[in-house]
Amino acid sequence: xxxxxxxxxxxxxxxxxxxxxxxxxxxxxxxxxxxxxxxxxxxxxxxxxxxxxxxxxxxxxxxxxxxxxxxxxxxxxxxxxxxxxxxxxxxxxxxxxxxxxxxxxxxxxxxxxxxxxxxxxxxxxxxxxxxxxxxxxxxxxxxxxxxxxxxxxxxxxxxxxxxxxxxxxxxxxxxxxxxxxxxxxxxxxxxxxxxxxxxxxxx
Numbered sequence: 001x002x003x004x005x006x007x008x009x010x011x012x013x014x015x016x017x018x019x020x021x022x023x024x025x026x027x028x029x030x031x032x033x034x035x036x037x038x039x040x041x042x043x044x045x046x047x048x049x050x051x052x053x054x055x056x057x058x059x060x061x062x063x064x065x066x067x068x069x070x071x072x073x074x075x076x077x078x079x080x081x082x083x084x085x086x087x088x089x090x091x092x093x094x095x096x097x098x099x100x101x102x103x104x105x106x107x108x109x110x111x112x113x114x115x116x117x118x119x120x121x122x123x124x125x126x127x128x129x130x131x132x133x134x135x136x137x138x139x140x141x142x143x144x145x146x147x148x149x150x151x152x153x154x155x156x157x158x159x160x161x162x163x164x165x166x167x168x169x170x171x172x173x174x175x176x177x178x179x180x181x182x183x184x185x186x187x188x189x190x191x192x193x194x195x196x197x198x199x200x201x202x203x
Contacts, residue, residue, distance in 0.1 A: 018056055021046040025057075026067040034064055034128045064128060072135070075102055083142060088150035089200050091143075092169050096193040099173050103180035104189065140166055160201050172196045 024045040028037050039060060043050055057063040078098025085091045147162035156165070176189055 021048060021056070022063075022066055022070055025063055026070050029064055029067050030071070035125050061128060065131060068132070068135070078102070079139065083146055088147055088155050088165075089197065089202070091146055091150075092200060093193075093197055095169065096172060096176070096196060099176045100180075100186070100189045100193060103177060104186050140170065143169065154203055157201050157203050165201070 024047070025042055028041050028045045032041065037060075039050060039053070042060070042063065043053055046053065048056075053063065057066060078094060078101070082091045082094035082098065085094055143166040144163050147156065147160075147165050150156045151158070151160060151162055156162070172192070176192060179192070180189060
């Protein structure tokens, strides 16, 4: 793990684990969204002072982007696995079940960090929302390209619109996140997944 020793209060150096501090920042952003998170929330959770935060991570905006990188690397690995699946239906299944596993984890907040942040951001946090949307758009393009390939391979019916199908899947994923944040339990989300897969078009 990386360690830095920026100055803490009273001018005394304080060593802390950057990776562990970033993980705590991620949790706070995930629970409260970008705008709902204050610098006091962050420094308290990370166990560091404001000068240490600025020295190690930059400002709140830069820290959020680093936390988003960590979120995508650690929490959204199932998306990469999904895109490698042999059929379009299996792509959808791995993504949906991975999303349920993600939001139902006992040791982390419920809901999708990207959805929570993009919905909650107001005008003053527009650049953060744009960053979240930009990353989401990259994922949508990858899904659309995968479904185009599935259609070309005969895995999807000829009448299916790959982009439209992508948006159906995204709507299901967002529904999982929103319902989890509103208290839906595992059985209810699993039922949503099963119903979504039952409607999936077959060649």
